[in-house]
Amino acid sequence: MKILMRADTHYSIQYTSDYEKPKYTFSQVLAAVAVSMGSMIIGFSSAYTSPALVTMKNSTIISVTDEEASWIGSLMPLAALVGGVVGGPLVDYIGRRRTILFIAPPFFVGWILIATARIIHLVLTGRVVCGLCVGVGSLAFPVYLGETIQPEKLLVGTYLVGVMRKPDKRYNGFEARTPKLTMKFVT
Secondary structure (H helix, E strand, C coil): CEEEEECCEEEECCCCCCCCCCCCHHHHHHHHHHHHHHHHHHHHHHHCHHHHHHHHHHCCCCCCCHHHHHHHHHHHHHHHHHHHHHHHHHHHHHCHHHHHHHHHHHHHHHHHHHHCCCCHHHHHHHHHHHHHHHHHHHHHHHHHHHHHCCCCCHHHHHHHHHHHHCCCCCCCCHHHHHHHHHHHHHC
16 A cells, blocks of 8 residues: 655555555644645735735835836736746646745745835735745645545645635634634644
8 A cells, every 4th residue: 555645655555454644744733734834924915906906006115006006916916927937847847835835935036025015126026926825835735635645634725725714704603613623633
């Protein structure tokens, strides 16, 4: 029986009829939480435009015209399309884990460019960089979870990714039970 413990690593395990508890549960849950944080950052990048444009239009530091505001809103999804095309071969070539580690610094740089911008061109550049990372991350995160987490614990990882991607979505009272359900699947 082959079990995928980590990305791109297979172990052959001989087992008896007695079921043994998996040893790597904590590391798998930790991987699910880390990837869910990445999905949360993708959600922040996607939802950033609405509240930020109102602030930028009223700001004295950066003056934003309507045309520039439309570019700020549209550059991230356009760059995410390119990131998705680039991300497919990148995920296959260097692996899922390395791809996730590879996009973390550019994501950070993109947000720093946006946060410290004094001219509109830095905001646009930051949105393009974040958009590329969103495209690559949208491919790498779910695939990494699917390959690294044991089937019994897979529901935890996919559930966390779904919740982190849509943090503003209401589940009709379901959000109050979220920690209890997650802990039930972990144990």
